Amino acid sequence: MTTDPSWLEGGLRHLWAPYAQMKTAPRPLAVRATQGCRLILDEGRALIDGVASWWTAVHGYNHPRLIEAARRQLDEMPHVMLGGLVHEQAARLAARLARMTLPGGRVFFSESGSVAVEVAMKIAVQYWRNSAGETRSRFVSFKGGYHGDTFATMSVCDPEEGMHALFAGVLPAQHVVDLCDLDGLRALLGREKNMAAVLVEPLIQGAGGMRVHEARTLRCLREICDEQGALLIFDEIFTGFGRTGAMFAANKAGVVPDIMTLGKALTGGVAPLAATVASARVYAAFHDDDPAKALMHGPTFSGYAVGCAVANASLDLFEEEPRLHEVAAIEAMLAAAFEPLRASKAVKDVRVLGAMGAVELAAPYDVEAARARFIERGVFIRPLGQVIYLTPAYVIGADELGLLTAAVSEEAARLSA
Ligand SMILES: *Cc1c(COP(=O)(O)O)cnc(C)c1O
Numbered sequence: 001m002t003t004d005p006s007w008l009e010g011g012l013r014h015l016w017a018p019y020a021q022m023k024t025a026p027r028p029l030a031v032r033a034t035q036g037c038r039l040i041l042d043e044g045r046a047l048i049d050g051v052a053s054w055w056t057a058v059h060g061y062n063h064p065r066l067i068e069a070a071r072r073q074l075d076e077m078p079h080v081m082l083g084g085l086v087h088e089q090a091a092r093l094a095a096r097l098a099r100m101t102l103p104g105g106r107v108f109f110s111e112s113g114s115v116a117v118e119v120a121m122k123i124a125v126q127y128w129r130n131s132a133g134e135t136r137s138r139f140v141s142f143k144g145g146y147h148g149d150t151f152a153t154m155s156v157c158d159p160e161e162g163m164h165a166l167f168a169g170v171l172p173a174q175h176v177v178d179l180c181d182l183d184g185l186r187a188l189l190g191r192e193k194n195m196a197a198v199l200v201e202p203l204i205q206g207a208g209g210m211r212v213h214e215a216r217t218l219r220c221l222r223e224i225c226d227e228q229g230a231l232l233i234f235d236e237i238f239t240g241f242g243r244t245g246a247m248f249a250a251n252k253a254g255v256v257p258d259i260m261t262l263g264k265a266l267t268g269g270v271a272p273l274a275a276t277v278a279s280a281r282v283y284a285a286f287h288d289d290d291p292a293k294a295l296m297h298g299p300t301f302s303g304y305a306v307g308c309a310v311a312n313a314s315l316d317l318f319e320e321e322p323r324l325h326e327v328a329a330i331e332a333m334l335a336a337a338f339e340p341l342r343a344s345k346a347v348k349d350v351r352v353l354g355a356m357g358a359v360e361l362a363a364p365y366d367v368e369a370a371r372a373r374f375i376e377r378g379v380f381i382r383p384l385g386q387v388i389y390l391t392p393a394y395v396i397g398a399d400e401l402g403l404l405t406a407a408v409s410e411e412a413a414r415l416s417a
Helices: 005-012 064-076 088-100 113-132 151-155 182-191 215-228 249-253 280-284 305-320 323-343 367-376 398-416
Strands: 031-035 038-041 046-049 106-110 138-142 175-177 195-200 231-235 259-262 274-278 347-353 356-361 387-390
Touching: 046 398, 064 305, 088 106, 088 274, 088 305, 106 113, 113 151, 113 195, 113 231, 113 259, 113 274, 113 280, 138 182, 175 182, 182 195, 182 215, 195 215, 215 231, 215 249, 305 323, 323 347, 323 356, 323 398, 356 398, 367 398, 387 398
Parallel strands: 138 175, 138 195, 195 231, 231 259
Antiparallel strands: 031 038, 038 046, 106 274, 259 274, 347 356, 356 387
16 A cells, blocks of 8 residues: 555654654655554555554554454544543542552542642642642652643653753743762751652663663652652552562652552553542542632543553453563663663763663764664664663563564664774
8 A cells, every 4th residue: 555645745744743753854754554563654664563552552553352342442433521420440440549559549530741740749749738838838859850841740850851951931930950969968858848749760761862770769758758748659650560670669669659640551552541540648638618728620531441441351361461561572682682782982871770771872873863763674663862772561572572672682783893
């Protein structure tokens, strides 16, 4: 099948793509269909997908169980609003997510990760107002972090990645500190009394460059927050649902946050859905006779029924299929393929955790040319600048994963030549 020029040419003149300088960005690849771990291009070729559509399609594309759940829900009831109404899938999903993350807690649904983080920040601010009558309006977050693209979430992103210079004067000023300097963080929280919460991507900072840190760091953050009286928010939008090898990074690290945000792989890449989970203690500050203590937030599609149905089906798959074993096998294969690259002078660092493998190059290179070579080789890999990473679906076969790692290794070899 060949491209119908009317939709592609006519449409591309009006489509504004994410994170792209439209004038110079290479033409996007037209995808006709997806299948397992493959993107079927309009021109007929298939590419092995190393990204899983921004890390969402963890069961592979078109998993029959997820498609069936979406179909069934669409037939019955595409959606009803959660204002004054409720439906089974949202209620069931809330109970399951709370049990898995913060038992006894409450789950607030939104439709994107950025909004889930906004809601977490709002909950943190209102928690202090409701529980102590305190105005705490600032957050601490970490360099290299990414929490979304809305204004509040940009303010807690890495200052460069979050384009703080471009939006100077518009973004609220937060404290974005070094994840290695925990003494500095302790001093900061001791000094500044208007800190609502500390916000971190646990174990892996994803979009900021696939940077990993140890569970010890998170245990230390928990200690500092308890000692200094700040809430701890884990943004598990990247790490949640198996990516680090455990269902959640919080489980893997053995650290319990006060608020957790979920998104991305929540529906296995089938529908947009995100969630903010508050612990029982945090929620208790809102549960009151005073209407002014209610959480004032309400996305139109909060608890989108098709999304919740698919998310429930995705959790069923995690229970019934050996996803976490598959992640462990992927971790071993990624480590075996990438660790030897440390010897290359073009490689600055290799990071593997769960179903995430990253090779950080030592120097800038022509990213567009590398992307084009990947496509030429039949793989879809989208480097984050000098960090070439793989975050495949957990169901990827060893042979497919081998083709992805070989493409990355060859690129590193080419750059050290
Ligand atoms: C992707 C991401 C977000 C933002 O989610 P969107 O759905 O793109 O708004 C927030 N935090 C983390 C850790 C993410 O990876």
